[in-house]
Amino acid sequence: MNPSTNSAALPPLTGGKLVLATLAVALATFMNVLDSSIANVAIPTISGNLGVSIDEGTWVITLFAAANAIAIPLTGWLTQRVGQIKLFVWAILLFVLSSWLCGIAPTLPILLGARILQGAVAGPLIPLSQAILLGSYPKEKSSHALALWAMTATVGPIAGPALGGWITDSYSWSWIFYINIPVGIFAAGVTWFIYRTRETPTRKLPIDKVGLLSLIAWVASLQIMLDKGKDLDWFHSPVIIALTVFAAISFTFFVIWELTEKNPIVDIKLFKGRNFLGGTVAISVAYAVFFSNLVILPQWMQGYLNYRSVDAGLVTAPLGIFAVILAPVMAKIMPKSDARVLATLAFLGFAAVFFMRSHYTTDVDTFTLVLPTLLQGIPTALFFVPLTAIILSGLPQDRIPAAAGLSNFVRVFAGAVGTSLVATGWNNRTILHHAQLAEQTSVNNPVFTGSINSLQGALGGSTDQAMAFFERSLNAQAAMLGLNDIFWLSAVIFIIIVPLIWVTKPSKAGGAAAAGAGGH
CATH class of the missing domain: 1.20.1250.20 (MFS general substrate transporter like domains)
Structure with missing residues (x-):
């Protein structure tokens, strides 16, 4: 989500400050995009090292994406509660922490837990990076800012597989996560140094707790059902049947609740x-x-x-x-x-x-x-x-x-x-x-x-x-x-x-x- 902000009222950045700010914000984007593709080539190695099947290793990718998806609708509410710059910097630092936890994970369950955290805190990075960059450039240069942003987002999928493969073969799969640490610390530090005086106004808004919990319930149960289905022989397993029924009920409840809620976490009426x-x-x-x-x-x-x-x-x-x-x-x-x-x-x-x-x-x-x-x-x-x-x-x-x-x-x-x-x-x-x-x-x-x-x-x-x-x-x-x-x-x-x-x-x-x- 690209949260609406009051940053447009602030003067655009200029000179070296603008160059450094663009680099820092772009690196945060790059780090996030890179992480969605860098693990792809490392899955066979990770699976072998942790003693699990490649199918189980693939959960490293799917659970990251599912957690990331849940976090995205929260970005607007969090921005208004915390402020755009504070949220962006905290998201980067938590991404760094979760990357370190991924790297040191000795077992698959610990790695998956760290990846879920990493996916969740990555939710605000993409939309906020766009919003912050747009607020840093003059209105007439907004397309220029977006072009720079898009270039960074596109380089990730190019660099990710090659970099991930080289790191996995030359060092250890853990380093595909560790490389986020220096990049993230630099991006967070520079962003805070330049933007701390350009914080957006905050206000206390109610959060749709029921909507959020039901969203997590159906997304998590559906994803676990899909990931575990093959291992448990699909609908011959009572666990898979239970997960499917729970996902269906919680999804139905989620839709009905969001259609009637005054401040929904997801505006389903958009589908009209x-x-x-x-x-x-x-x-x-x-x-x-x-x-x-x-x-x-x-x-x-x-x-x-x-x-x-x-x-x-x-x-x-x-x-x-x-x-x-x-x-x-x-x-x-x-x-x-x-x-x-x-x-x-x-x-x-x-x-x-x-x-x-x-x-x-x-x-x-x-x-x-x-x-x-x-x-x-x-x-x-x-x-x-x-x-x-x-x-x-x-x-x-x-x-x-x-x-x-x-x-x-x-x-x-x-x-x-x-x-x-x-x-x-x-x-x-x-x-x-x-x-x-x-x-x-x-x-x-x-x-x-x-x-x-x-x-x-x-x-x-x-x-x-x-x-x-x-x-x-x-x-x-x-x-x-x-x-x-x-x-x-x-x-x-x-x-x-x-x-x-x-x-x-x-x-x-x-x-x-x-x-x-x-x-x-």
Whole structure:
């Protein structure tokens, strides 16, 4: 959410102070964005070191996102209670503390607890960084300020996987969290030094305690249900059934309460607007597919192609190259363009990229892996800001902060849910393909026995060795076919959700860039 402030009444910053302030605020943004992608390539290593499965390791990502989503709607209320600058500085310092706790975590439950804290305190960082930067620049330079902000937010996904892979391979996975400590302390110190005299007015507002508790209840129970479902055999487990029923009841209560509450924590009535509804559903489904694929791709490369963490990171890093190159171009063409056209081109671009990936094989070369990732930067550049412009278009100024907060909440939580669903889907399809391939492995099948004899000769070993090698190849092939199914389905989903964009009314993409670039 971009809380409304009185900082506009203060004179803009100038000279060296402005440069230093921009650097500090941008670093806080970078630290947050980096943390949402840096762990992706480290999950296999973290899982191995803590003695848990990769599926359990993925909770490091999903629980961070779920906690982050819950915290976003609180930003406006906290800003008015504490003040914009104090809240921003405290959020950075708590982020530093939780990063240190993540780094020293000896077990998965402690690491997950620290990640939940880290996700929660990260909630205000993105929207407040935008608001503080906008208040620091002259009105006529606001687009310049947002361009600088967007560049920082875009560099995170480029640097995250490569940096995370290098740190994990060269040092220890703990250092992917420790690097936040010097960055955060510098950002907090400089921000306080420059902005402490530019604090926003505070006032005591009632908080919707019932709404907040019911929000936490349904988000937490739904996320735990999705993360634990596979381990507990889904709806054959009374625990999963209980979590599902509890999530459904608490969600229903939450919706009814928020519709009747005078000061709701989430303004659900915003969904009555055609543009808000269509745009929010479109950006959330798209982000869920986009983010979840970024999580499983490095896991597959490390688990089945024997890529090191750093190599998996370098393969996924080119995603942001075109996004950075096209940022200034987009700033020029968006005010003159229909946001629906730009968003449609983005979705079709994503569909093409995932269709390319759906043809991967187990002996895929590095160039074939890198090319779709590089090209994915083009639709990424066309993705966030036009859809945000659609979401916020036609809303009165006083409802824009609430709308930006709610759409960001739905999008971030969709990313967490999507990651859980895609991880489960990949596992289920892999099991199915393994069973189908294994049907051919019969001693009565001359092709199979011929393959085993050839392997035995090539390896110069026993039948058991040949069978073990064949089983490894079978597992890799099944995982590849399962992943291809996920890629193909992802491409189909991007095409299916295009009509959601055209349910909305026409909107120019220029005006609302501020509120929603926080998607990266």
